[in-house]
Amino acid sequence: MKEQKIYRTRQRLQIMECIALNREKHLTADEIREELKKIGVEIGKSTVYRALEKLIAEGRVRKYIAEEGKSACYQYIDEGGDCVRHFHLKCTRCGRLIHLECDFLKDLERHIFEHHRFTVDNTRTVLYGICGDCGNE
Amino acid sequence: MKEQKIYRTRQRLQIMECIALNREKHLTADEIREELKKIGVEIGKSTVYRALEKLIAEGRVRKYIAEEGKSACYQYIDEGGDCVRHFHLKCTRCGRLIHLECDFLKDLERHIFEHHRFTVDNTRTVLYGICGDCGNE
DNA sequence: TTGCGTGCAAAGGTTTTGCATGGCA
DNA sequence: TGCCATGCAAAACCTTTGCACGCAA
Numbered sequence: 001m002k003e004q005k006i007y008r009t010r011q012r013l014q015i016m017e018c019i020a021l022n023r024e025k026h027l028t029a030d031e032i033r034e035e036l037k038k039i040g041v042e043i044g045k046s047t048v049y050r051a052l053e054k055l056i057a058e059g060r061v062r063k064y065i066a067e068e069g070k071s072a073c074y075q076y077i078d079e080g081g082d083c084v085r086h087f088h089l090k091c092t093r094c095g096r097l098i099h100l101e102c103d104f105l106k107d108l109e110r111h112i113f114e115h116h117r118f119t120v121d122n123t124r125t126v127l128y129g130i131c132g133d134c135g136n137e
Numbered sequence: 138m139k140e141q142k143i144y145r146t147r148q149r150l151q152i153m154e155c156i157a158l159n160r161e162k163h164l165t166a167d168e169i170r171e172e173l174k175k176i177g178v179e180i181g182k183s184t185v186y187r188a189l190e191k192l193i194a195e196g197r198v199r200k201y202i203a204e205e206g207k208s209a210c211y212q213y214i215d216e217g218g219d220c221v222r223h224f225h226l227k228c229t230r231c232g233r234l235i236h237l238e239c240d241f242l243k244d245l246e247r248h249i250f251e252h253h254r255f256t257v258d259n260t261r262t263v264l265y266g267i268c269g270d271c272g273n274e
Numbered sequence: 275t276t277g278c279g280t281g282c283a284a285a286g287g288t289t290t291t292g293c294a295t296g297g298c299a
Numbered sequence: 300t301g302c303c304a305t306g307c308a309a310a311a312c313c314t315t316t317g318c319a320c321g322c323a324a
Contacts, residue, residue, distance in 0.1 A: 002244040002304080004302095005240030005298095005299050005302075005303070006303085006304095007234045007297080007302085007303055007304065008298075008299095009297075009298070009303090009304060009305080010214050010297095011304080011305070012304085019257060028288095029240070029288085029289085030140065030288090038221075041200055042216040043305085043306090044305060044306040044307070045288095045289085045306085045307090046289085046290075046291080046306065047304075047305055047306065049288095049289065049290075050152075050290095050304080050305085051304095064299075065202065065204075065261065070286060070287095070288090071287085071289085072206075072288085072289090080164065080198070089249070089253070089255050089257075089314080091255075098255065098313075100249075100253060102252070102253070104245070104248045104249075104252075105245075108241070108245055111241045112237075112241075112266075115239070116226070116235075116237060116239070116269075117268065117269030117272070118226050118228075118235065118264075118266055118269060119266045119267045119268040120226075120264050120265070120270050121229065121265050124229065124265035124266075125263070125264050125265045125266070126262070127249070127255075127262050128219070128257070128258050128261045129255055129256045129258040129262070130255070130256045130258065131255050132246070132253075133256070134174070135254070135256055137275085139279095141278075142277080142278065142323095142324085143278085143324075144277095144278060144279065144322080144323050144324075145324095146278090146280080146323070147322095148279080148280070148320075158307080162284060165313095166277070166313085166314085167280085167313090180280085180281090181280060181281040181282085182280085182282090182313095183280075183281065183314085183315075183316080184279075184280055184281065184313065186313095186315075187280085187315095188279090189280080206288065206289060206312075207313080208311085208312080208313055208314090209313085209314095216297095240313085244298095
């Protein structure tokens with residue numbers, strides 16, 4: 001099992017920059033291409049998908065399933081930030097992303113590790129559901 | 138807004154029976170067709186999808202979306218039963234999808250609802266991480 | 275007889291892959 | 300120079316839709 005070198009290509013840097021600039025939103029693969037097109041940059045579809053794949057593997061980008069049937073969304077993860085530690089809840093109705101710092105979730109991690117031999121990675125895990133505001137309607 | 142009549146056709150009954158027999162698993166639309174083919178029954182793709190759609194609307198079947206792009210899974214809901222809901226764990230190394238039925242997760246749902254006003258939807262939530270087998274290497 | 279259901283093929287949409295070419299290190 | 304990356308088109312995938320025909324009630 002050997003590590004593969006990762007080249008810093010123009011495309012990869014621009015995709016990364018685009019996501020970092022839009023860190024408060026979350027973009028689909030195609031929206032990333034659109035954003036880049038606005039500033040005169042064209043990048044092939046497959047390149048975007050392949051770049052995102054690597055960024056997710058590196059833990060620099062988080063992938064969301066926005067809505068069924070629709071395309072996935074991607075969002076920048078601030079390095080060293082709190083997001084690496086806490087959990088995320090995403091409302092499937094309004095799309096809001098809630099950052100959750102809570103000891104109960106640490107217990108969850110421990111429980112799953114001890115009883116089910118599985119180490120949860122919360123940089124990739126998102127809990128989907130309905131937030132309080134949407135549930136009250 | 139008027140109710141639409143629902144006919145009890147051969148296909149619908151067989152699909153329902155197939156899901157009910159496999160209640161401890163969850164099947165994709167195509168797996169349902171495969172199962173039926175084993176006993177010499179052939180049902181068109183679209184029929185299966187359309188039947189499942191109605192069964193979900195009736196609350197007789199639950200749909201799980203483990204991963205975007207991949208096929209959805211369907212599972213029978215026991216009437217009056219305990220609603221054996223489960224969560225999914227996915228190993229990001231070997232790709233294995235683990236079905237987790239565990240009371241701790243019910244506690245998690247309750248906790249998040251009571252303390253954070255958020256209703257977790259376990260039909261589309263997947264916890265990512267490293268499974269025991271991969272972690273030991 | 276009415277109108278919902280079926281099944282085929284085709285369409286739709288997102289993501290992946292094959293392959294020749296390009297470019298980082 | 301040796302690989303990895305790119306980009307195009309094509310393929311792969313799951314799901315939905317159009318339409319003529321079938322069948323439950």
